[in-house]
Amino acid sequence: MRHHGRTPRHTAHAEALRLVRVTKSYGTDDGGADRVTALDDITLSLPAGTFTAVMGPSGSGKSTLLHCAAGLDRPDSGVVAVDGEEMSGGPGPARSEAALTRFRRTRVGFVFQQYNLLPTLTVAQNTILPLKLAGRRVDRQRVERVLTDVGLGDRLGHRPDQLSGGQRQRVAIARALVTEPSVIFADEPTGALDTRSARDVLRLLQEAVRLHGRTVVMVTHDPVAASYADTVQFLADGRLAGQLTAPTVDAVAERLAHLGDNIPMGV
Template sequence: MSSHEQIPEAVSLIGVGRVHGKGTAAVTALSDVTVGISRGSFTAVMGPSGSGKSTFLQCAAGLDRPTSGTVRLGETDLSGLNETGLTELRRERVGFVFQAFNLMPSLTVLENITLPLRLAGRKADREWLAEIVRRVGLTGRTEHRPAELSGGQQQRVAIARALVTRPEVVFADEPTGALDTVTAKEVLVLLRDTVDTMGQTVVMVTHDPVAASYADEVLFLADGRITDRLAGASAEQIADRMTHLGAWAA
């Protein structure tokens, strides 16, 4: 008998559908999506505009409720939670990184990073906080305001904020979309590092094949369905697959 226990997936979607609107105005954003994302993995989600990428992320993260199917975070079925339960889950078990950084301009770097803890009524673990600040390269910048930082530094603050609660999953929505190529690479290396050295689980929506090439696996969405998965692919292979996706999805 194997002594290896089955580790529950970080996130699993089972037969998930999401329809926006009703009747003749109904638009299907996701259709019967079933996928599991392993703990300690970096997954990129790609697809043409309107393919359902953002809806996938919102349903997986508990920001939006699917019309059908089941979403689980670890062993928690999200459909069994009321709005208060979902808010607590998002605050304590999930981290978010967005294209627009979403920092509070009046707060310092340190205050922005610890904001999720304050909202949850929890004190920061000083050692963990120092470790996060060091890892994201913000040592010596913690008393600055966002306006005093570059775009790349602001995104590092956002990543630190996402990590500070020790979330089960970090969801990143186009995290390099507002950054230049060099800065984008720094942010992607940082996300990759959180997976490799901290065992973090990262799910990233991106339109950029170079960004996606940092992931362990790429999920391709077209017309609300997962049409392909590529593991360990180069930017060129991913771009080539996206080209065909566009052709067949039309």
């Protein structure tokens, strides 16, 4: 994958993502038994140009952490900053929903388990959709280069139902890359893929970091997927429960077992 486009924004900020004392609860507001604390006083700093996996038992708060960090959900308290700029919390008024949406469209990219492609649009049209929504100029040649880089240069006119699952997820990665975001959030991006396609997707996420200078934050339940990351952050009961640098499959699986997560080993 070649480097193209403008220099990543993170050159001015060594820190791509910062959470300070972030809490989030769901349920009734009266403090009763139905109230569930999904995130409990989370403080986390991720350097720019890194690949971080977030893991933990079911119900540990992984997806809530991702959604709050990405600006898809607002925390009850605490500060979330992307690229040195606060999305929520901190002094001053909270961003409006419109301002938050604009911020996400320029600074953040998303890759989801179920691809989230529009079935009536072609590969190229799905890829440029974030640019269209943001009212940004579309450089067709650059879009073609991004799609070629993810192995879809000969599929520009195909629709999602003409693609395999792995190809659909590569469209989703191209769509995330095309806006040149600071941070790409990936929620179980290999969950619906076979082993080979999953590894292709994970390598593309690695390249987004190593060749394009993006920062990737990936929620996964899979020790094999996590082994592609630089660091694994573990969650349990809504709290950080340690980290693992240069993770191996066995080391991740062992740590998860200690968190009470009995997870199958395959991709």
